[in-house]
Amino acid sequence: MSIGMVESLKIVHVEDHGVPNEEHIAISVKQRCDLSDFCLLIGLAGMDGRATPVKDHMLWFGYGQVNPGDWIIVYTAAGSTRITPLGDSAGYARGARAIAIHWGKEHTIFQNRSLIPMIVRIGAVGMEKQPEPQFQGVSKDEQRRLF
Secondary structure, eight states: OOOOOOEEEEEEEEESSTTTTTTTEEEEEEEEEEEGGEEEEEEOOTTTTTTEEEEEEEEEEOOOOEEEOOEEEEEESSOOOEEEEEOOTTOOTOOOEEEEOOOSSSSTTTTSEEEEEEEEEEEOOOOOOOOOOOOOOOOOSSSOOOO
């Protein structure tokens, strides 16, 4: 199988390995893109320079556009998404932002230095036929239950 490289987003480094509520991944935005096309996985680094994804560790970035010069900071702990303007100082691009996303893990991940973050671009999806929408609430004719 031939897999291309993700060029829109670049993992720069993992910082504060193993430190609760501080451990994070810094990702630089190189090209304008829609974050909903990307996921972050945890991989086990191999001696040959490749990595194997670890089971049950995926973060979908969600909906949103990013621009060159923006930074995505993914904290492994729980928290709320924050978007902070970086301003025109300190060498940041005009209008650049820092977007803090939280993975929601109950523990740190990267204290084991063999584990590395991997960005994946979503190429296709397959699923069963979508079910017909159905009313999930209480109808007007049905008596409401108190307990």
